[in-house]
Amino acid sequence: MITLAVDVMGGDHGPEVTLAATRSFLDQHPHARCLLVGLADRRGDWTHPRADWIDATEVVAMDDPV
Numbered sequence: 001m002i003t004l005a006v007d008v009m010g011g012d013h014g015p016e017v018t019l020a021a022t023r024s025f026l027d028q029h030p031h032a033r034c035l036l037v038g039l040a041d042r043r044g045d046w047t048h049p050r051a052d053w054i055d056a057t058e059v060v061a062m063d064d065p066v
Contacts, residue, residue: 001031008038009059015042026050 006022008015015038022034026048033050036043040055 001033003033003035005035005037008036008042009056019046022051023048 006018008018008022011018018038019036022036023046026032026034033052034048035052035054037054037056039059040053043053
């Protein structure tokens, strides 16, 4: 079993796209599992038997100052 960490908040389109892509990946790779990291209020009712959600306490946006 391989475990991948996924930044759910990353990407240009956010969790809506990231979560759909993660589900597709898991459905196609039965020997993989994912640790999803993101804001709790963006999870919605998303679940998968081989995915665990880790609540992020903050998000760094692309336009945040260095």
